[in-house]
Amino acid sequence: MSDAMDWQADVGRDLMQSTGARLALLVRGEGASVWDADGKRYLDFLAGIAVNSLGHAHPVFVDAVATQAATLSHVSNYFATPPQLALAARLKRLAGTGPEGRVYFGNSGAEANEAAFKLARLHGGAERPRILALRDAFHGRTMGTLALTGKPYMQEPFQPMPAGVEHIDSTVEALEAALDDRVAALFVEPIKGEAGVVDLPDGFLQAARELTARHGALLIVDEIQTGAGRTGEWFAFQRAGITPDAITVAKGIGGGFPIGALITFGAASGLFYPGTHGSTFGGNPLGTAVADAVLTEIEDAGLVENAAVRGEQIRAAVAALGSDLVAECRGAGLLIGVGLRHPVAPAVVAAAQEHGLIVNAANDTTIRIAPPLTIGDVEVDEFAEAFGKALATVTDALLLENTPQTSEASA
Numbered sequence: 001m002s003d004a005m006d007w008q009a010d011v012g013r014d015l016m017q018s019t020g021a022r023l024a025l026l027v028r029g030e031g032a033s034v035w036d037a038d039g040k041r042y043l044d045f046l047a048g049i050a051v052n053s054l055g056h057a058h059p060v061f062v063d064a065v066a067t068q069a070a071t072l073s074h075v076s077n078y079f080a081t082p083p084q085l086a087l088a089a090r091l092k093r094l095a096g097t098g099p100e101g102r103v104y105f106g107n108s109g110a111e112a113n114e115a116a117f118k119l120a121r122l123h124g125g126a127e128r129p130r131i132l133a134l135r136d137a138f139h140g141r142t143m144g145t146l147a148l149t150g151k152p153y154m155q156e157p158f159q160p161m162p163a164g165v166e167h168i169d170s171t172v173e174a175l176e177a178a179l180d181d182r183v184a185a186l187f188v189e190p191i192k193g194e195a196g197v198v199d200l201p202d203g204f205l206q207a208a209r210e211l212t213a214r215h216g217a218l219l220i221v222d223e224i225q226t227g228a229g230r231t232g233e234w235f236a237f238q239r240a241g242i243t244p245d246a247i248t249v250a251k252g253i254g255g256g257f258p259i260g261a262l263i264t265f266g267a268a269s270g271l272f273y274p275g276t277h278g279s280t281f282g283g284n285p286l287g288t289a290v291a292d293a294v295l296t297e298i299e300d301a302g303l304v305e306n307a308a309v310r311g312e313q314i315r316a317a318v319a320a321l322g323s324d325l326v327a328e329c330r331g332a333g334l335l336i337g338v339g340l341r342h343p344v345a346p347a348v349v350a351a352a353q354e355h356g357l358i359v360n361a362a363n364d365t366t367i368r369i370a371p372p373l374t375i376g377d378v379e380v381d382e383f384a385e386a387f388g389k390a391l392a393t394v395t396d397a398l399l400l401e402n403t404p405q406t407s408e409a410s411a
């Protein structure tokens with residue numbers, strides 16, 4: 001094992017430099033806490049980007065991994081297994097698909113969205129070559145999902161993209177202008193997490209449902225970040241009272257075990273036929289047993305309701321800090337974007353880390369907060385204290401910087 005001081009050098013030498021700098025070397029977690037190699041404890045209000053629904057090392061998670069690993073971990077999709085069938089039935093019930101719904105299992109969000117992309121093509125055929133997605137939405141990093149991701153700077157080094165995807169603004173007018181009978185599917189991220197936890201306008205999902213239905217296009221909702229109870233509903237689309245044709249899930253459903261799924265409703269459930277898609281690992285008994293246990297615990301412990309309640313507490317706590325730096329809170333439940341008045345989110349994240357709090361800069365002006373769904377009063381209070389200190393540190397630095405220009409110093 002390398003010396004704790006050398007880990008940055010190891011990262012620089014051995015890991016593909018496809019992502020930015022690593023913020024710490026973490027060695028252990030429990031509940032909403034993680035510890036680095038020097039023994040420093042952090043309150044984890046990012047949860048591996050909305051993944052660790054039950055926090056770290058939850059007994060239900062640990063037991064599910066250990067028990068299933070000691071029973072049957074992988075068999076390939078030539079065989080069915082009880083955990084796979086149990087999870088599929090549970091996801092159908094939670095998503096409200098009714099009996100005709102179906103579930104395809106992959107191992108990540110991108111794989112779930114790749115399956116959804118192929119579903120859209122099967123539906124569209126030659127008559128419907130167009131696929132719509134929202135500008136700024138994030139759907140993944142593989143070639144297909146990168147084509148869906150509405151961020152030109154991410155696509156640019158990898159052109160040409162798979163064909164047919166067009167990006168539109170998140171407005172009802174843009175939907176009306178774009179939809180016609182040549183559209184196979186519309187992809188929607190119901191709260192744009194990577195874009196800075198940006199909410200859709202009121203009525204957008206309802207209009208999307210109505211217009212896609214009118215033109216015979218599929219409505220596919222990407223619930224990879226918003227699903228598994230995080231927003232205070234099992235899935236964010238449920239707040240809009242609509243029924244999509246498909247949703248994709250990953251992140252929080254596995255609670256830290258890699259798994260993703262495409263869940264279809266109604267006629268879309270009949271589009272895939274034998275030989276059209278598959279994955280060696282997808283839906284294996286280990287991953288599905290863990291996800292089924294995680295979702296069972298979310299249900300039994302009332303964590304969807306907890307997400308709604310704690311989310312309101314966090315918003316109130318942020319407001320009570322009275323920081324001039326904070327403009328607004330966006331998002332729902334325990335997916336919160338704190339919008340800042342200055343592009344200093346990375347500095348706030350660094351200051352928070354100094355004060356023992358892990359949060360994330362979704363972009364230069366947004367702090368993303370996505371703690372485990374298990375948090376209680378104690379964690380909310382601890383968060384507020386550390387976040388207040390971090391905001392104060394950065395506000396002081398800004399004031400110093402702006403001292404010569406007297407007028408705007410504390411805007």
Ligand SMILES: *Cc1c(COP(=O)(O)O)cnc(C)c1O
Pocket residue numbers: 108109110111113138139140141189193194222223224225250251
């Ligand atoms: C994280 C995310 C993805 C991609 O999931 P991966 O598991 O990283 O492939 C897709 N869509 C949304 C909305 C996400 O937040």
